[in-house]
Amino acid sequence: MTAWSVRVRGTVQGVGFRPFVHRVATGLSLDGEVRNVGGDVLIDVGGPEAAVTRLVKALRDQAPPAARVVEVIVAPAEGAPAPGFRVTPSGDADLTGGFAGLPADLATCDDCLHELFDPGDRRFRYPFINCTNCGPRATIVDALPYDRERTAMAGFTLCRRCAAEYCDPSDRRFHAEPVACPACGPRxxxxxxxxxxxxxxxxxxxxxxxxxxxxxxxxxxxxxxxxxxxxxxxxxxxxxxxxxxxxxxxxxxxxxxxxxxxxxxxxxxxxxxxxxxxxxxxxxxxxxxxxxxxxxxxxxxxxxxxxxxxxxxxxxxxxxxxxxxxxxxxxxxxxxxxxxxxxxxxxxxxxxxxxxxDRPIRARYDDSVVHIAAGTARMLRRARGYAPGSLPLPVPARRPVLAVGAQLKHTFTLARGDRALVGPHGGDLADADTLAAFRATVAQLSRLHRFEPEVVAHDLHPDYLSTAYAREAAAGPDLIGVQHHHAHVVSCAAEHGVDGPFLGIAYDGLGYGDDGRLWGGELLLATYTGFRRLGRFGAAPLPGGEAAVRRPARTALGYLYGGEFPLPQGSPPALCRRMPAAEQTVVRRMIERRVNSPYASSTGRFLDVAASLLGICDDNGYEGEAAILLESAAHRATGSPAPLPWRLTEVDGLWVYDWSGTLGDLLSRHDGGEPAADLALAVHRAVVDVTVELCGRAAESTGVRVVCLSGGCMQNRILAGSLPPALRAAGLTALLNRDVPAGDGGISYGQAVVAAARLAGGG
Structure with a gap:
């Protein structure tokens, strides 16, 4: 006979874990009890050693589908428990070593769906039907541990029949905190x-x-x-x-x-x-x-x-x-x-x-978005159903870190111990309302997990509202600035547990470089603590700054008339016919005089230019539209177009993609009548070829052969699908983001990893 105290950490509350433990323990004729403590599940169990061992093994191997067991800690108990096995009231706990496993919302299960449309069931057509396997979780929580009295359901008193289900360990609704019916629930x-x-x-x-x-x-x-x-x-x-x-x-x-x-x-x-x-x-x-x-x-x-x-x-x-x-x-x-x-x-x-x-919503959660790229489901927007689940930190955070993310597709991350809790997608930090929503969500999750940041990690861009939020906190927590593209590639490396230096390809729209310029097409040699820039895309002015981002036709003029590499021909007639003459005159004057025309080395802007030159998109109706339409056009290609020319040159010790030959040939072939769809595919293939050559040179000079691919452009299916096999053919290992977005929604996780590693003084 033996007696153990078992603590289970992870997403183990609100997912039917206690009823599961009760079923297994009673089936093995064990004595003891199970309860929620803080964010964990604590089990005191006694009985024959073989049976207790089987219970502990089942905690990992047979956990409910929505549970995520991170750790099972076993210690000898001081004494044998009383006979029988019980579910007892929740207790409190110190959460300073990690995070409570706040459960995500779960879709209606098949059992509840059957009851919903069964005319003989008492919950027939009841819009709030749920059980331990489904229903609201994170969106109704007021406090932890996760019990009904600490949720938005506290105001709905259970009727006799619902109370009987809630208290019956053999029932599917045993301790299903949102349980209700037409007689006692929301309406x-x-x-x-x-x-x-x-x-x-x-x-x-x-x-x-x-x-x-x-x-x-x-x-x-x-x-x-x-x-x-x-x-x-x-x-x-x-x-x-x-x-x-x-x-x-x-x-x-x-x-x-x-x-x-x-x-x-x-x-x-x-x-x-x-x-x-x-x-x-x-x-x-x-x-x-x-x-x-x-x-x-x-x-x-x-x-x-x-x-x-x-x-x-x-x-x-x-x-x-x-x-x-x-x-x-x-x-x-x-x-x-x-x-x-x-x-x-x-x-x-x-x-x-x-x-x-009349059921209150306690936390704002948008719908999550995924896509299938390189044969795998990859996160584009991490929100309902996934957030606020935690992710591993490759280097534990010695002090609590709040990473405040970037500006677009905003998320934040709380980091403590060996876990990082990524908050839900909050949209673009565009104004006071979205900033207030960000503050409210940070406050809500911090309160739930009793989290007090001692360090705030932020982007280097001085005008981001997230950076302004970090500066406001400067009187309290310490600040750690993290370069935008370093955060991108680190988010990918940390997901895959990369150990040691790696090559990072960061392809996106715009990010503030550590030289004060705008980056977006970068090759980095990186660790979790720092990086060295090895290569980039050629730079060009953005006439009007943000106005050029919204209007790729302007960016195209920047590349044509003020780019780092001059194009071999004059104004493309088709583009000029689509742009008012007055606008062309003003834009060219801005470029020549370098008025409000910051230079950027950006893959995203390069793809925007290609889309405009091919007549696919001159104006972005939403962020990234031109690149998305260019990709869609490439999928309509009818043949295998001839490659577009490209070359790498050396500028200030960096390998730089000279795109003048690529864009010059693109214009000539388009003017000659080659289909825009075929040329759109050729543009993508040119980017793949350039990237493989950049990484090959970097691997040869550094000896590093692991490549982490991240940034918003890695959400492009052609690039995400073509780069890994092309890099593998060159003898390199290629990794892509999966559980956090490759775009700016993953920046906060990367910032948290960098901050934790710097605090530890390791890579």
Missing amino acids: LTWHAGKRSAYADQALTAAAGAIGVGRIVAVKGLGGYQLICDATDPSVVERLRHRKQRPRKPFAVMVVDLGAAHAVADLCPEGWTMLTSPARPIVLLPARAGSPVAAAVAPGVDRVGLFLPYTPLHHLLLRTVGRPLVVTSGNRADEPIAIGDADAATRLAGIADGFLSH
């Missing part, structure tokens, strides 16, 4: 002008409005959503106008996999992600003949598709019977509305009606 409301309805009639009214071409604001898990008929081009255009989102694609929700097949081409990886408990939006190739209106994703060859993840979504889709646009409840660049009064004010000019309910 729907519908408001449209002076008309109101409640419960099932509210749902019917909302579905009816969507069915006749109205836009409905729906209170979701982590914020309000705007929903309309995805097959009706007129309502989609109306939503674009009201939401001030002229061209950026919308996501589409479909009722099941059969409907998904009608909208997109599904691969095994896409099928797996669509049906996972996280239920992210998955970018998939659009199917010809899809019922979805072209206005949903204008000009691109992919559709953002997802399946219902709440009972309310299931009910709406079954009732309307069509694919639905489901997008964030906000105007462009604003934070998502989560409060009922805020939504009523901010969405009044967008929505024709409001489908709400």
Whole structure:
């Protein structure tokens, strides 16, 4: 006989872990108890040594699907437990050594879905049905440990039947904290002008409005959503106008996999992600003949598709019977509305009606987005279903670190001990509202985990609002500045546990270099603590700065008339015909006089220029549109185009991509009638060839053969799919981001890794 005390760390609360432990322990006839303590699960167990050993092994090997066991710590107990095995009330704990495993929200499970549509079940058509295997988690938590009285459900007293389920260890709803039913749980409301309805009639009214071409604001898990008929081009255009989102694609929700097949081409990886408990939006190739209106994703060859993840979504889709646009409840660049009064004010000019309910939302979580690149699902936006899960730190943080991220696609990271907790996607830090939302989310997660930062890591760009936030904290925590592209490549290296120096390819739009210039096409020799720049893309002016980023045609003139490498021919006639003469004159004067025309060595801007010169996109309606349309065009290539010329030259000790031959030949061949799609593919292949040559030279001179590929341009499927095999053929190991975005959404994780490594004084 033996008695052990077992502590399980990780995502082990709100995922049915205590009922699982109870089932296994009673099945083995063990004595003891299980309880939540802080963010962990603590088990006191006694019995035959072989049976206790089997229990401990099961904690790792048979944990519930949504659990994520990071560590199982076993120690001898002081005495044998009382007979029987029990689930006991939660306790408190010191969290200074790590993070509580705050569970992410989980999609409706098959068992609950069956009950939802079973006329004989007491929860038939109840929009808030859930159990220990599904339902809201992170979006309803007030405090930890995760128990009902510390959630937004505290105000809903369990009825007799729900209480019996909640207290029965053999029931699927045993300690399912959001458990409820029509008799005791939240209730729907519908408001449209002076008309109101409640419960099932509210749902019917909302579905009816969507069915006749109205836009409905729906209170979701982590914020309000705007929903309309995805097959009706007129309502989609109306939503674009009201939401001030002229061209950026919308996501589409479909009722099941059969409907998904009608909208997109599904691969095994896409099928797996669509049906996972996280239920992210998955970018998939659009199917010809899809019922979805072209206005949903204008000009691109992919559709953002997802399946219902709440009972309310299931009910709406079954009732309307069509694919639905489901997008964030906000105007462009604003934070998502989560409060009922805020939504009523901010969405009044967008929505024709409001489908709400009386369960409060405690934390703002947008939908996650993934895509399939190089045969693997990779994160583009890390939010609901994944955040706020923690990731490993390759070098433990000796002091608590808050990494505040960049400006676009913003996230932040809390780092303590050997874990980094990446907060949810917060959008672009564009104004006071988004900055306030960032502050509120930092405060909420810090409070939950009793986190007090002693160090703040930030980007070097002096004008980022995240940097300003860090400077405000300068009187308290120490500051550590981290170069933008170093953070990018470190995020990739840390994901893969790279040990020792590595080569980093950081291809993105713009980031502030340590020389005060704008970078974006970089080859670095890096460790977790620092880097040395080895190569870059050729630089060119951005006439008007941010105005050039928004208008690739301006950037194209910068490359043509003021670039580091002169092009061999004059003005391209097609581009000049599309640009007003007055604009051309002003832009050329800015370039010649170097007025508000910062130079940038950027892969993203180079791809923008190619898109403009090929007549694919002269204006970015959303961040990265030109590069996205260039990639879409490349996928339509009908043949194997001849390579575009390129060369590397040496400038100030760096290998530099001279793109003059590439762009000059691109213009000549386009003027000669070669299809834009074929040339778009040739541009991508040129970037791949240049990158392989850069890395080959770097490997030869440094002896380092591991290459970490990151930055927003590595979210391009052609680059992500072509570079790893090309680098492997050159004898190099190539790694891509997977669990954190390669774009700016992964910057905060990279900053946290760098700060932790510098604090430890190691690489």
